Amino acid sequence: MTTVLDxxxxxxxxxxxxxxxxxxxxxxxxxxxxxxxxxSTDPSSETYVSMKQRDCEEVxxxxxxxxxxxxxxxxxxxxxxxxxxxxxxxxxxLVQLPVPxxxxxxxxxxxxxxxxxxxxxxxxxxxxxVGGESRFKPCTPHGxxxxxxxxxxxxxxxxVVIVGRSEIVGKPLANLLIQKAPGGNATVTVCHSHxxxxxAKTRTADIVVAAAGVPELIDxxxxxxxxxxxxxxxxxxxxxxxxxxxxxxxxxxxxAKEKAGVITPVPGGVGPMTRAMLLYNxxxxxxxxxxxxxxxx
Amino acid sequence: MTTVLDxxxxxxxxxxxxxxxxxxxxxxxxxxxxxxxxxSTDPSSETYVSMKQRDCEEVxxxxxxxxxxxxxxxxxxxxxxxxxxxxxxxxxxLVQLPVPxxxxxxxxxxxxxxxxxxxxxxxxxxxxxVGGESRFKPCTPHGxxxxxxxxxxxxxxxxVVIVGRSEIVGKPLANLLIQKAPGGNATVTVCHSHxxxxxAKTRTADIVVAAAGVPELIDxxxxxxxxxxxxxxxxxxxxxxxxxxxxxxxxxxxxAKEKAGVITPVPGGVGPMTRAMLLYNxxxxxxxxxxxxxxxx
Numbered sequence: 101m102t103t104v105l106d107x108x109x110x111x112x113x114x115x116x117x118x119x120x121x122x123x124x125x126x127x128x129x130x131x132x133x134x135x136x137x138x139x140s141t142d143p144s145s146e147t148y149v150s151m152k153q154r155d156c157e158e159v160x161x162x163x164x165x166x167x168x169x170x171x172x173x174x175x176x177x178x179x180x181x182x183x184x185x186x187x188x189x190x191x192x193x194l195v196q197l198p199v200p201x202x203x204x205x206x207x208x209x210x211x212x213x214x215x216x217x218x219x220x221x222x223x224x225x226x227x228x229x230v231g232g233e234s235r236f237k238p239c240t241p242h243g244x245x246x247x248x249x250x251x252x253x254x255x256x257x258x259x260v261v262i263v264g265r266s267e268i269v270g271k272p273l274a275n276l277l278i279q280k281a282p283g284g285n286a287t288v289t290v291c292h293s294h295x296x297x298x299x300a301k302t303r304t305a306d307i308v309v310a311a312a313g314v315p316e317l318i319d320x321x322x323x324x325x326x327x328x329x330x331x332x333x334x335x336x337x338x339x340x341x342x343x344x345x346x347x348x349x350x351x352x353x354x355x356a357k358e359k360a361g362v363i364t365p366v367p368g369g370v371g372p373m374t375r376a377m378l379l380y381n382x383x384x385x386x387x388x389x390x391x392x393x394x395x396x397x
Numbered sequence: 398m399t400t401v402l403d404x405x406x407x408x409x410x411x412x413x414x415x416x417x418x419x420x421x422x423x424x425x426x427x428x429x430x431x432x433x434x435x436x437s438t439d440p441s442s443e444t445y446v447s448m449k450q451r452d453c454e455e456v457x458x459x460x461x462x463x464x465x466x467x468x469x470x471x472x473x474x475x476x477x478x479x480x481x482x483x484x485x486x487x488x489x490x491l492v493q494l495p496v497p498x499x500x501x502x503x504x505x506x507x508x509x510x511x512x513x514x515x516x517x518x519x520x521x522x523x524x525x526x527v528g529g530e531s532r533f534k535p536c537t538p539h540g541x542x543x544x545x546x547x548x549x550x551x552x553x554x555x556x557v558v559i560v561g562r563s564e565i566v567g568k569p570l571a572n573l574l575i576q577k578a579p580g581g582n583a584t585v586t587v588c589h590s591h592x593x594x595x596x597a598k599t600r601t602a603d604i605v606v607a608a609a610g611v612p613e614l615i616d617x618x619x620x621x622x623x624x625x626x627x628x629x630x631x632x633x634x635x636x637x638x639x640x641x642x643x644x645x646x647x648x649x650x651x652x653a654k655e656k657a658g659v660i661t662p663v664p665g666g667v668g669p670m671t672r673a674m675l676l677y678n679x680x681x682x683x684x685x686x687x688x689x690x691x692x693x694x
Binding site: 206222223224225226227228230231233256257259265267271272274275278280285286287288289290291292294295296301 | 503519520521522523524525527528530553554556562564568569571572575577582583584585586587588589591592593598
């Protein structure tokens, strides 16, 4: 019997606990504030940002939205970040990536105050995560860890194969799962485009995390019977739908489901967890910056 | 036919090139300066520091040695670091670890100016390494990469098993070898004390890096025919020698040599590389801080 993990339900539980945390903060006079900065005309970036703002509103986080013309000089973005760094009402800052080509993305990431870096992408925060003393875990890998926990799958001693080595998923997740810490202690292999026999690696894994950005890369023949399969992919592919496309994961769900013990769907798996963990990081940031203690879920 | 890698010879070549770099710097009026700070009465720490100072002298780096009484208040160390951060004659700072228990080691590591952090342990530098834009690669993993290169072993597409997840070897080496970059692109697995069947993992590897700190953990039965074996271990074990002990690696050299295609000895393998890469980082630091260009080996 295969368990299909309900990411929406797990995320909803986390949001409920965060709402309690936010009540505690608000009672103490602190309204957690998340600034989202959009410098793009890309429709999916716009969608992501508006979803994040809606999430904030729902749980009682003060969402501050800044929009910068995509053609504006890069300095406008850098200065906006400086202002938000200095603003005590803003506890978390998220600049929606990618930024336009004339903007130095690395400079953007590094100029966010590490204490407000709720994406967890600042080098100092990446380094802390590797060292086992993370300030903010990046939202997607953190969401994957929470999903595994909710499913009762403890990575300790397990063989985990992560397919993909991105800065936002593959690398931080690998670094999280090898930690000598609860939710870690896994034997982790990172596979990517230069891996010679991907199927041979995934077939030995207790847990496969697909985060390569390649539609339906992992199918049932590549899995061990009973494996846990976490699909991080969100790929838009042409389809005869009303919109002319559909969203598919990095896993071929139908064939993978035949083999997997536990599997996440797309959508409704990792996606809602990523969104919930952004709220988590914002609450954590507000608590750390104000000294008002909360018990995070 | 097994190749026994001569780390002394490879390190000597690197030191020769660095001597040229140092000539360039000196001609431009810059003498690279490395400060070593010792706050310990541990004999091996004392030995390590004096070796580093001797290495500096040999290549023309200005070695500045600061010794702090192991019983002194922690603030004395913190203030020393502040002073060295501010001293323009000091381009690199190395605090010999471990520090006494009453000193906060994390604070020590974080208080070193990242631009002078030639050990590469500051979170910001760890984060940059993960992001593929390292400022200083930690000396031992960097030395391993250089050794592989000198042996003509390209990790690209290879299966690498790293045994050990320390902050100074296992974690940074894994993060280096998965980079989409020359000397990287390997499929990397990190094993450790919670790995359930270590031999099964090492037996599939093209390259095994033993960095667990467990004497002779890896023997020939755990290796694939023709594997490359890099032994990072330096363990002192009781022996009927004059000193009452001997140094052995994490690899059982005799049995491993029968299987391996390429293998490093202990001593004379990774050890001299680690020392050479500290000089490399110091030269790199001096160049970066003064704007005098050098072509690093």
